[in-house]
Amino acid sequence: ATVSVVYGHHDQRAAVAKVATTDADGTFRGDVPKEVPAYFTVFATKPGFGVAWVEPKYPARTLADADKLALKLTADQPIRGRVLDTQGKPVAGATVGVLDVIEPLNADLDKLLKGSADGGFGTSGQWEKVLWVPREVAGATTDADGRFEVVGLGADRVVGLTVSGKGLARMSGMVVTRTGVDVEPLNRQPAGSMQKGKGRHAVFYVPTPTFVVEPGYAVQGVVTAAKTGKPIAGCRLEVNTGHWDRMHTTTDAAGKYRFDGLTKGMGHYINATPPKGADVFPTWADVKEGKGFEAATLDFALVAGAVFAGKVIDKETKQPVAASFQIIPSADNEFAKQPEYETASRDMVWKGGAADGVFRIVTVPGKSVVEISVVPTGTLHDQPFHPYRGGQKLEIDLPVTGGKEHVIEIDRGKTAAANAVDESGKPVSGVVVAGITKTNQDGVEQMRVFALPAAESKFTVFGLGEKERRRVVAIQPAKKLGGSQLVEPNGDGKLTMRPLLPVRGTFTDPDGTPLAGLTVSIEYDGLGSLFRDHAPKWVMTATTDKDGKFEIPDVIPNLLFTFSARKGDTSYRGTPRLGTRFVPVGQPLELGVRKLEIAD
Numbered sequence: 001a002t003v004s005v006v007y008g009h010h011d012q013r014a015a016v017a018k019v020a021t022t023d024a025d026g027t028f029r030g031d032v033p034k035e036v037p038a039y040f041t042v043f044a045t046k047p048g049f050g051v052a053w054v055e056p057k058y059p060a061r062t063l064a065d066a067d068k069l070a071l072k073l074t075a076d077q078p079i080r081g082r083v084l085d086t087q088g089k090p091v092a093g094a095t096v097g098v099l100d101v102i103e104p105l106n107a108d109l110d111k112l113l114k115g116s117a118d119g120g121f122g123t124s125g126q127w128e129k130v131l132w133v134p135r136e137v138a139g140a141t142t143d144a145d146g147r148f149e150v151v152g153l154g155a156d157r158v159v160g161l162t163v164s165g166k167g168l169a170r171m172s173g174m175v176v177t178r179t180g181v182d183v184e185p186l187n188r189q190p191a192g193s194m195q196k197g198k199g200r201h202a203v204f205y206v207p208t209p210t211f212v213v214e215p216g217y218a219v220q221g222v223v224t225a226a227k228t229g230k231p232i233a234g235c236r237l238e239v240n241t242g243h244w245d246r247m248h249t250t251t252d253a254a255g256k257y258r259f260d261g262l263t264k265g266m267g268h269y270i271n272a273t274p275p276k277g278a279d280v281f282p283t284w285a286d287v288k289e290g291k292g293f294e295a296a297t298l299d300f301a302l303v304a305g306a307v308f309a310g311k312v313i314d315k316e317t318k319q320p321v322a323a324s325f326q327i328i329p330s331a332d333n334e335f336a337k338q339p340e341y342e343t344a345s346r347d348m349v350w351k352g353g354a355a356d357g358v359f360r361i362v363t364v365p366g367k368s369v370v371e372i373s374v375v376p377t378g379t380l381h382d383q384p385f386h387p388y389r390g391g392q393k394l395e396i397d398l399p400v401t402g403g404k405e406h407v408i409e410i411d412r413g414k415t416a417a418a419n420a421v422d423e424s425g426k427p428v429s430g431v432v433v434a435g436i437t438k439t440n441q442d443g444v445e446q447m448r449v450f451a452l453p454a455a456e457s458k459f460t461v462f463g464l465g466e467k468e469r470r471r472v473v474a475i476q477p478a479k480k481l482g483g484s485q486l487v488e489p490n491g492d493g494k495l496t497m498r499p500l501l502p503v504r505g506t507f508t509d510p511d512g513t514p515l516a517g518l519t520v521s522i523e524y525d526g527l528g529s530l531f532r533d534h535a536p537k538w539v540m541t542a543t544t545d546k547d548g549k550f551e552i553p554d555v556i557p558n559l560l561f562t563f564s565a566r567k568g569d570t571s572y573r574g575t576p577r578l579g580t581r582f583v584p585v586g587q588p589l590e591l592g593v594r595k596l597e598i599a600d
Contacts, residue, residue: 001046001073003028006134007036016134042069043131050074050154051101053131077155077177081209083146083163090146091213094168098133099160099245101153109156109178117185118519118568121174121202127158153177161209162245169216170261172242175205188569202243218295219287220258223251223272225280226301226340231255234275235300239268239287262296264289272300279362281305283343303340306365306398310406312357312372320357321388321410322375324350330367330395341365363398370394373439374410380436381450389413389463390438414464414489420457420474421494427457428476428497432534434527435472435487437462447473449530464489473527473559477535482556500538500554501583505591507548507565510575514548515596518572522552522561548593557585565596572596 003020020030022044032040043053052071083091104112104127112127133153140148153159157177164170176183183204205211223235235251239259251257262268268287274280280302290296312323329336329344336344344364352359353375372392376384389411396406420428435447436459452459461472466489473484474495481497503522507515521541524531531538542550555561560580565572575597583589 001026001028001044001049001071003030003042003044003071004137005032005036005040005042006132006137007040016136041131042071043137044071044073045137045152046073047152048076049152050076050157051131051137051152053101053129055129074154074156076151076153077157077179077207079150079153079159079161079175079177079207079209081148081175081205081207081211083142083148083211083213086212086214090142090144091165091168092142092144092146094142094146094148094163094165094213096140096142096148096150097135097162097164098138098150098153099162099172100133101131102127102158102160103129103131104157107156109158109176112158113176113181113186116202116204117188118566121186121204158204160244161205161211162242163211163213164261165213166260167215168261169214169263170241170245170247171211171213171263172203172245173205173209173211174202174243175207175209177207179207181206214263215293216261216263217289217293218258218260219262219268219270219298220256220295221297221299223255223257223300223302225278226303229301232274232278232280232302235278235302236273236275238271238273240266241268242266258295262287264293270298272302274302274362276360278302279305279307281341281344281362281364282347283340304400305362306400307360307403308363308370308396308398308406309360309403310358310408312352312359312408312410315409315411320355321386322353322355322357322377323359323408323410324353324373324375325359325361326350326371326373327361327363327396328369328371329364330369333364333366333368335364335366365398365400367395367397370396372408372410376439381452383448383450385437385448385450387412387415387437387462389465391465412463413468414466416461416464416487416489416491416493418459418461418472418485418487418491418493418495420452420459420476420483420497422481422497425494428479428481429455429457430478431457431459431474431476431497432530433459433472433474434530435461435470438470447527447530449534451534461487473524473530473556475530475535475538475556477537480538480554482559484556484559498557498585501557501586501588503552503555503581503583503589503591505550506593507544507550507572507596508593510595510597512595514544514546515567515572516544516546516548518544518548518550518565518567518596520544520550520552521564522555523564524556524559524561555583555589557583559583571599573599 001022004018006016017033020028022028041055045051052073083094140150142148155177159175162172186204223232231254233253238246238248241247249257271284273282312321335341341364351361374386374388376386378385420431432451434449436450437448469486475482480500483495483497485495538554542552544550560582563578575595
């Protein structure tokens, strides 16, 4: 088998590097090239098999640990399909590309398909991992009869494919690599869905798909600096072309760019990101379609931006800290109200993150709040880790030109000690803990999850604020124990692990008629990854019987949760609302008979 690494987050941005070939016994060793960043995916391919891949928790530069990098090739399910135009005629010479390969959680494709049919594709807990596939790894070109074959991606998975070519509108679809699957339920959009329209939701196909492609049109233009009118070479542009799909290009020496393959009626928009060293503000704009299929024109005149620059250091040690920033204009920022800076208030992209702590970001002038997210550069229990306090931020007021260098000191905060014990006070090992650290993910503070070493029950909580009380949650998956505890700075407490208890109840409609066949679930805020990745055998959903009764067996005592109830595309809510609940210690939660109504 050939072993390679892939890095990047999209088929046209991902890069691949071969690092090894397996020996006769399947072992391999190889060094990761220096140009590969800290996070990457290791994958293995062999003709006749489905690809295997793993994302090292915090990878070393030498791939030699057989236990941590065990790659198991799967049986393959070839995708043999056809591309037709809107008149039903075969399209020859079309390019069939692979966006991604999705591995269902616990290799349970049935559960992924049911979840997609009931609640839409992409909800939490449907898949375990995704391989972004470089163009060098897989793909095909249609023959004279419009037929193609893509192999090596594996059976019982979901594969994202794209179809593109001269004069064609680029399209994408999700192929279920199992024969006999009925994809029609998957392609129904839930009532009230905001994802209606071309390219706004996943469209599923069987392993023998027929893709019908429309004629496409192009958009072209020039990117210049608004102040000087000079072209900007090397500006990166990105346009949406379908569900999870994007096309990318860069401007030439004259600042020109062009995208082919746009779809009439899709609602395309283009992001323009200046190259390093060009102190102009990034922006985006909608593409306005022309008549028929003639090329549209969209020029960008990028205005001068303010420079937010400096270095991030540890407050105690003064050593560099890798961090990224989200810059949010203040309500009284007059620059952000000007048309040329209007996109600043909608720019949610995190920037920065260099290992040496040095940053230089072009952004909107005036007052802004800078959210800070520290990038893990160490490990704890084989997981990416940093010890710093979460939620740190900075207020800035940047001039249009010039300005000072910022030195940002990151606070480690306080620590606390804890010990997982059972109800008799004996230590509990084999524990997985959420809350040892917190991280800022897309602007939301989330608890990081760590599996303690097999024999350990004690752990340290890091990054606590001066007066912070953080709820730490622990589970013992094998014994089905769970518990939670509020920890305080410099504390030394016990986290009591208790057996799980059920939630029971009966749901009826407002007239008292039992609601049979509802899928009832409980959700703990911010803890999805704890259960998805470490407790797949826990049962946190149930289906109401003919009398409207249900029981969810695996609920952690004394931990707040909310309910969700749905049947197919229809969601329900309590009347009155069910609200936030918890299971008392030592006894089940009995809801009794509760009335539900269809949610708006």
